[in-house]
Each structure stands twice: as structure tokens, then as C-alpha cells.
Amino acid sequence: MITFEHVGKTYGDWTAIDDLSLHVAEGEFCVLIGPSGSGKTTTLKMINRLIEHDRGRILFEGAEIRSFAPEQLRRRMGYAIQSIGLFPHWTVEENIGAVPRLLGWPKSRIRDRVTELLGLLALEPERFRDRYPRHLSGGQQQRVGVARALAADPSVLLMDEPFGALDPVTRDTLQAEMLRIHKASGTTIVLVTHDIDEAIRLGSRIVILDGGRIVQSGTPRAILTKPANDFVADFVGREDIGIKLLSIERVSDRMRPGETAEGEPIAADASLRHALSLFVARGIDRLPVIGPSGTLAGAIRLADLTGGPT
């Protein structure tokens, strides 16, 4: 879907990106992460030519991005940013319909698409359609921002710290929704963050950058279990690597089907980290597990958390 070949970007005598090569496959949820100044946002903005690279090549669906007019290229990519940037003088419907209008979609198709996207982002279409951004909470505004980015069915969605300015509860809900949307639509997503927990939760692949170079690229599990060097180990947080590993696995991965236990059950799709929290908080070593249909599916023991993946 997107390929960087030996890409570089220099501002004066400061090298922002140095010989970066990366392939983002179709359907991947690729998270770019790194400290400030690591080049993660520059990398993202080079994809839709908000920043022009000055060395190497960037390919989009097999073609050099310079072979497209910048506006045409951007209309095929969704773009959501931390500051959201909703048009204050347009309603929610007009904001979401912005790119489809640029592409000349008929009115009825835009309207249907807006209805669909509002539903997808858990905003009641009839309640929110005609509101102005100033009448929305921060979380609702970013939902509209994401809906706007998804409006024209882009083949790739670029997100620059989209949840960075939200409160933890809203951020958590929106992260869950992004996972759901990614699963349902299969859209390729490239997301920039500086929050390692967000990267571990969302990414099917994590790319860690430092000083304009890729330090390590791999699945969350690979990053956590085999950090390439001390920088990565420090960045992911040495002390709670174990906790973070628990957070990427589901209870259903380790549970014992058919076994029973006493007490309030845990959902099968909850994370092992959640299970550990319940074990410690309740001072127990067994938890009943209920499946998606709400029926008891088995149990999980404290000792199950320490085994390798099954």
C-alpha cells in the first residue's frame, strides 16, 4: 500500500529523516512512535505530501506519490489530526461530507454516507447531523474528525496523534472504536503517537523511530519481548513489560474451558491485564469466564497468566 525507499528529509543542516525504508501492507494498522523530534510526524506528512521528501522514493499503491497532483493524492487518503480542525462554520454533516463534495458525489450519496459514518462512530445521526462543532464535546468533535477522514472511503487513513488531547476515558472509548472500525473496514491505517500503551493496543505493527531512523519495527509482542536495544527497552518501559504483555492477550487465549469458579465473572475478550487486576484486587486465584453470548465458558487461574502463549 505504502512503501518508503531510502527516504530522507533535511531542513538546513538538520536531518529530520535519514534513509528511511518501510513497507506498510494493505490492511495493516501501523503505529509510528518515538520521542519528540524523532521524525514520526514528518514521516506521516510525507505520505500525503504535506511535507515533501527530498531523497528516495515514496510509493502509494505502486505509483510514485509525486506522479499525483497533491490534492488528488490527499483526497484518496483520510487525514485526522490532534487539533481536529473541524470547520467551525459548517455543520457536522457538511464537515463529514467535505471530501465527498470535493470529489463531486451526488447529494443523496453524501447524505447516506454521513448517516452511515455517524452511526459507525456512535453519534445518533438525527441528533448530531445539523449541529455546529462548537456545540460538541472534545470527544464528539474528534469522532466527527475521524468520520470526516473516513468519508470518501480512503484506501489509507493517516492519523496524527488523534486522541492526544482527549481525557483518558474518552481516549479509551475512541481507541476501542478505532480497533472495531479497522476490523470491520480493513482500511490501512498509519497512526502517529507518543503513547506506548496506545501503540501496543492499536498497532498490528509498531515502528519505533529515533533521530529520523527506524530503530525497530515489529508486532507489539516482538517489540515487548525482543527489544532491539536499550533505547527500545527504555522506551517501552522495562519495569512493566510484563504488564504490557498481559494487555495484548485476551482471557480467551488462556482460559480453561469447562472449569468452574466462584464469584463475579470476567469477559472472555477482556485482556489478561484486566484479569490480573481482578485477581489482585479481590485476593483470589480463580475467575469464572463468560463468553460473548453471556454464558459461562470456563475459568482462568492466576498461574495461567505466567505461561507462554498457547
Place this chain on the structure above:
Amino acid sequence: MLKNRVLLLLVAVGLAAAAGLAFVTHAPNRLLSGQAVSWAIVLGAGRWMALLPALPLVVGPFLPQSRAVHLVLAVSAAALAASLLWLAGDVAIRLADTATPSARTSFGGAFWLIEAMAALAAADALQRGISNPAARITIGAVLILPILAVIGGGAIDQLSIMKEYANRRSVFATAVATHLAIVGATLLPTLGIGLPLGVLLDRRARLRRPVFAVLNIIQTIPSIALFGLLIAPLAGLVAFAPLLGRIGISGIGATPAIIALTLYSLLPIVRSTTAGLEQVPGSVVDAATGMGMTPAQIFRRVEVPLALPVVVAGLRVTVVQAVGLTAVAALIGAGGLGAIIFQGLNGSAIDLVLLGVVPLVAIAITADIALKLAVTMLKMRSG
């Protein structure tokens, strides 16, 4: 106990003016200064009842400040303004019966001060009582109707200012039309040059300092000096190219007036255009660029609508300033209401001066209120 200090102050000033200054003055002819006509004559034979609308205003500062109270106060203040006008006109009619035709009855200091206090009280009550700006202006316009009815109905025709008007009916109409035409003719080049220049300065920050320096210097030149400075070069230009003279351009008259007024008007328009574009949030422009709008689309669909309230606010300053400066342009033969004012000043005929000043103030206030309303409505639309 005391609920509204503003109104209390207005009432106090009004009462002090009534006690210390003349309401109307009477003189045997227009050149002599008038003698005060006593309140006893003005209010005799039951005419004191015309002052009843003042009662709510006197107790108003001590009433609970509810919406209904504010509405009553606004109506009372407007009614008082109309009835004072009627009282002055009525005295003039009675005095005219007993005096020679050249005798003059004029408004006194107390009349002007109390009218001003009543206008402020009405505006203040509307401001406090009605939050919707469009409704506030509509009600304000309705409240002015009784005053227009008193003037239109001939009740003040025997007052000196209206006698001056009767003598100069056609001159007055021409003056108002010329005045408005000069202001309108100034706005065309002002917007034609000012808007593009403002956009340019938004895009090229380096040009801002020098351009604003020049516009600021122009603003500090006294208007009379700038009008005068333009006479010689324009006259020379016309001597050089007589064709210009034939299409109406000359060293005196409307041409230098419009050029000078345009130069003055550029600063507020350019500054508000640049400021309006600058306050468009960067995140909104970033998002628009990132979703694939062209620079022209961003300008037309995003920047212009979001900058418009600030630009119109600048236009408001420009128009009010141009209405006032056009009066001075009469000195170089541009005509307009200024011609009437200067004629009155030369002849020491204060009422003739007022005949020029009152409509001038009315035009400026009307333009100010209309454009202020436009700004409020634009702001409500664009958030």
C-alpha cells in the same frame, strides 16, 4: 436598594441640566443670542403632563432589574425624547404668534442634554433587557418612530432649525445625496485596493511593517492638510491632460475628496482584513489542506467566511470615519452636509450648523448600527 447606577447617573445629569440650563431660547432675529424661555411658560396650561414618561425613569434605578422593567424604561425614555421635542416645538408655535417673523426659537442646552440622556437610557435598557441583537435593533427602530412622527407632523416647524430647513429644502436634499455619494464612491476604491492588500499582507508577513507604517503615517496627516495637498498635483494633472478635466476630474471638488478619503479608509480595511485572516485557526487550514482542498478552495470556502466578521467590523470603522471626514471635504468644494455646516459657521447661524450636524450624526449612527448588526449575525453563523 439602588439597582441601576447607570440610569441613576443619567437621571441626575438630566435633572441638573433641567435646573441649570435653558430648555429653549428665544431671540428677535437669527444673529442675536437668545434669552432662555422659562419652564413655567414651556409647561404651562397642563403641558407638564408631557413629562409623565420621565416618572418611570426617576424611580427606575430602584426597581428590580427584570426584563419587563427594562422594556418599560426603554419605552419611557423614547416617549420622553419625543414629548420633549413636541414641547419645544409647541413653545415655538406659541412664541411665533406674538413675535415678528424674523424672531427665532432654538433648542437650549437642557434640551440637548436631556435628549442625549434619554437616548442613552433607552439604549442601555434595550441592551440589558433584550439579548437577541436583531430583536433589539427592531425594537429600537420602532421606538424612534414617535420622534419621526413629531418632526414629520409639523409640530416643530416653528423652531429655528426647521425654519432653516424650510429655506433650504432643495439645497439640503442635494447635500445629503452628495454626502452619501462621496462616501459610496470612496468605498469602491477602498475595498478594491484594501481587500487584496489585506490578503497579500496576510500571506507575506514581511510586507506588513512597511505597508502599515505608510498607512499609519497617512492616518496622522490632518484631513484638511491632505485635502489641500492634493489640489496642486490634481490641477497640474488636469492642465497636462485636459481630457481628465472633461470627465469631471479637477483639483478641487469631489476628486481630491474621494482620493483623500480612500487613503484614510485603507488603514482600517487592510488591518481588519489581515487580522481576520490571521485569526482563522491554523488547525482548520491544516485539516483543509490535508483533505485535499486547493489553496483557492481553502480561501473561498474556509478563510473568507471565517474572516468576514472581522472584515465587516473594519468596514464599520471605515464607513463611520468616511461619513465624518466627508464633512471636512466641503472646504475644498466637494459639497455634502459639510457645506451647510460651514455656511452656518461663517454666518454665526448655530441652527444652520445644526441642520448639517444632526443628519450627519444620524447617518453615522445608522451606518454604525447596521454594520454592527451585520457583524453580530455573521459571528452567530460562523461560531
